[in-house]
Amino acid sequence: MKTLKIIIALLFLCCINNNSFAQTPDPGLPGIYAVSKGEYNLGDLVYMPPSLSSYIEVRGSVHYPTDLSKGPYPVLVFLHGRHYTCYNTATNAANGSWPCGSGYQSIVSYEGYDYLANTMASHGYIVISISCNAINAIDAGLSDFGMQARAELLQHHLDLWKTFNTVGAAPFDTLFKGKLDMQNIGTMGHSRGGEGVVFNAQYNKSLGSPYGIKAVLTLAPVDFERHILHDIPFMNVAPYCDGDVYDLQGVHYYDDARYTDTADEAAKHSVLFMGANHNYFNTVWTPGSYVAGGSDDWYSSSDAQCSALSPTRFDSTKQKAAFNAYAAAFFRSYIGHETSFLPILEVKDIVPPVSSTLDSSNVFVSYHPGRSRRLDINRTDSLVRISTNTLKGIVTETGLVSSEICGGGFSMPSCSVGIAQPHASNGGPVGLGQMGMRWNDTTEWYQNQIPQAYENLSYFQSLIFRAAENHLETVTGTNLDFTVQLIDSAGNTSNQVISNNSHALFYEPGTSSAKTLFNTINIPLSKFSGVDMTKVKYVKFVFNKSAAGSVLISDLAFLTSPCGMFNATFSYSLGSSYKVNFTNNTLSNSGDSLAWKWRFGDHFSGANDSSSLQNPLHKYSGAGTYNTCLYVTSYRKSGFVCTDTFCTTIVLVPNYVPTPAAEQITIVPNPAKDHLHITGTTNTDVLTLIDLYGRQVFTTTISSPDIYLPQSLVAGVYYAVITTDGEKVYKKLVINK
């Protein structure tokens, strides 16, 4: 009897809700801790990064729970982007030199994220934000735009905080001694700082991972060097009205990393804020919030979506609130392991948190699950995917005006997406392969076959894919819609209309700002009623909701729960004298590490009432009815820790005489050729083959019912000796070759 299935992530526990539009808690609200702030400034020219030949500043701020007694706390480090570095205290004119000359003050860009630092510190994080002015002053002259130097600067600060955390040092003395968890660190970088934190995560890894970088967030980043980050949960934030990094090149971090490491278990997210610009995420870069250097980077006053006077543009307050909520969701999920916010990031709940001040037309999320949570139907990553999908199922379409794979190294113009798509590979290593489809009749459709080996979707939660309107081939202002069908092997069909599940198919607004961006659509499989989810044959897109249109899709997959295929269960066999042999039969994902805890329900046996063996033997106290439970913990490569429990009632009668072991055990086939199938054994029993001369010719532990025999074994008659529970069972076995 299954009694409980839960997901535990470290100390936090919450049930994942399968329902769309669930009441997800608001991650952006202030937490329970009072917050204090500190500053440290070791000087403007005190550290020379290994990749530079000049000295730079070491300066930063820290926000922390005033009550540090409950530490160590997880750590966040923020790295600002490129901005003016100094201002004239008489005229407020800003410049980009370093160090600041006489009559000038440094611009404190690192203080521009204090609003987020406050929120996170109030939830029990120590949040460090570091100054990067010196690198900004010289990086135009560096071939990598100073990215390696940024990585080294951030690492230097971590080294400094290691000192604060261990022996203490000025200016904090021992205030932070033992208060930071340096193995649970999240980093956030804005703009060039975004590429800087990606470089730092890789640099830290190259040094042997002295610090545990567990989550990386890039905010309106550049991606000049196209480094690909794997194995660390990642989120990119793309502001639609970015007038600085106007090509939204940060989407490449997400796109490039999807399939380049087939073992990558780290989730990737990308958040699109429709009315946000580049600068308002930082209060120091926001006009009116700081004495010098601030500006609205959006360049056109006539753009319908992004001009300052447009109702769809975010003001600076809204922009910060939006980022605060989604950044908090990310860090609290992957650093704090609070799984209750995952529906926001996994596109299960598309209603934005109230604290973000957004509505669901303002924000769109892309989500790429870790490897073991996906069954990729069609990655749209090669030209053959137009006819054969990733599962080797057949891809068909009828009547489409055009359907082809483009992008991701293939010709972008072939899908007529032209220059207005940030996902274009732009000379980078990977980019986004995509399926372009254009229709002008509502009978047209596109279909992916699910081969029989994959048709059982019992362990999957949703159908997910990314999609975008191709606004270059769609009537201006038209929001498109279509129907997704699941069809089982008996021909049962169930429909879900996109617009009932997502707002992601929208006509990209604006004139100079218009650009095609992919967003994830997540449809719970539970919505496809009437279809046998153990025999799903086709996933079909029927373009019957818009008379004509053009869409681009990618990353079509089924999504499992964070625990994947994980199901605790066991079997048992009764022995004499109230002894019971238990066999763990838990279904788990390959690569997971499992731990077992048994409670036999036999309280009179004292300490022996529990066991942590995989397949224990328990001698019960006497006849009776016992509720026995197996608690299995699965440590996933993705970082999730899952538990599942299986309980059953065992009735022991007095003077029970078990069936002799010899009668319980069967070996088939007999005669055998190259393998045996053995039942009635536990996976600690041992099989030995002895020939007619009494020689032991083969021995193995029966860890699986199927035993493959060595090719060297000659045909003949043997004794199969099975050692079980200290008893030997003999069976005659014939081997034919």
Add this chain to the structure above:
Amino acid sequence: MKHLILTCTLLSVFCFPTQSEAQQKPVVEIISVKRVGNTVEFGLISATPFYMGNNAYVLYIGNKRFHISEQSTSEDQKGHLKFFIPLHTFNKLKEGQAIYLSYGFVSENEAMDMEQGSKDDMNRQWSLGKFSKKLLTQ
């Protein structure tokens, strides 16, 4: 009809000055091309300071692109950009190729639109004429 046109004209002149202002694109010119050792410094000047932002200023000469640069603001509040081109690369550049300044790298597709980009009001691309080795003044 005449009144309507007049009203619109007055509105555009007096009521939306920020709009007109925002659409003015600063002129960028080549101010000097000089050799310093094994490098050629390609100096540009703008009527207003170049934006101190996060995208990269890139100098395109034909299909070659250069981004190693130095950005500064002078006391006259004009913008100054210097691009550093290795001498051997400079010597291989072909006469008559178009020179563009771009804020941000452009893809091959976009490169075809550089001329158009230099004409629109977005501060992204500027046409700087044709390349000639005679630009080298020192």
